[in-house]
Amino acid sequence: MLDPSVPPEASALIRAGNRSLSVMDHIREAILNGSVSAGERINEVRVSKTLAVSRTPVRAALQALAGEGLLDYAPNRGFTVREFPLDAIVDAYEIRASLEGVAARFAAERGLSTEERAVIEQSLAAGDRLLARGTLESGDITIYRDINGDFHDALLLAARNRMLAEMIRICHHVPVSSSRNIVVFEYRDVRRRHDDHHRIFEAILAQEPHRAEMLMREHVSGVKASLVRSLTGHDASTNRVNRPVPAATE
Structure with missing residues (x-):
């Protein structure tokens, strides 16, 4: 205690x-x-x-x-x-979208180990159970944080590229852009992100590297857009403002 x-x-x-x-x-x-x-x-x-x-x-x-x-x-x-200005957070998300897209492509090209596949399947199953109620409670954010982090971490391991991992880690040094920091914890947003995870996993299993890359890029970019809308009421592509943003509760 x-x-x-x-x-x-x-x-x-x-x-x-x-x-x-x-x-x-x-x-x-x-x-x-x-x-x-x-x-x-x-x-x-x-x-x-x-x-x-x-x-x-x-x-x-x-x-x-x-x-x-x-x-x-x-x-x-x-x-x-x-504290980081919103522009820095948006930039970190855009770079992360590109890098994690490459990680998904590498994972599809190189295949998943038994352990990596098990972690991803467990995270998807846990997400399915969490969303089956059709609503989310305040305490669920801790559960989803682990689900989301495990999925992204397992795919990065599957990429088997140390340089890529280091570059993504640098993006995570802007705290709000980390996959462990959950942005806009509303049922509709979480449902969409979790469905993205399923589609990315399916593309990797089907050995469709370019589709996996595209889906991952869109997934991370979607989280960025949700964050910017929640903080400014505008889309990230049309409103880049230079003001500090608190560590929000992907």
Whole structure:
């Protein structure tokens, strides 16, 4: 059980993963999945208490994450989650759409391992069960976050290209663009995205690389469009504004 004196932002670091994760993994995952919001200060003492580690590895993790661009540091204030303007988020989604499209094409060309196929099938089945009720509850976002992340992570593994994986990881350093950060959690949007997953998987199994690439590009671009509409009321292609966006709850 978490210490009741620990504030929500620190508790989120525990929820972000299990104890086998490194301190940096815990903090990074909490940022990428939106548990810790943009602009929020990360208290070194509270994090060390929550994760039951000394302040030394916490400080090293925060410094490393600042080097990755996920955190900002200011004297006398410490580390805060970096805020990104909407233009930067839109750019990250567009680059991610291209890169994940290539990953889907590679997966279709190279085939899925038994383990990769099992993870994807499990994520699709879990999504089917979640959506079978015809409605979504607030707590379902955590379930869908894992479903969505597992699908995208398995396809990236199936691409078997380290350079591609590193480039996509850089896109995820803009937190809202991460596949672990769920954008616009409404039933209609989630239904459409999950149906996309089924179609992408079918194209990969059918060894149709160019169709798989096209479907994945459209899938990620659709998430981008949903995010921009929810924040501005305009389409991403017609309204690119330079204002910071909080880490929204793909």
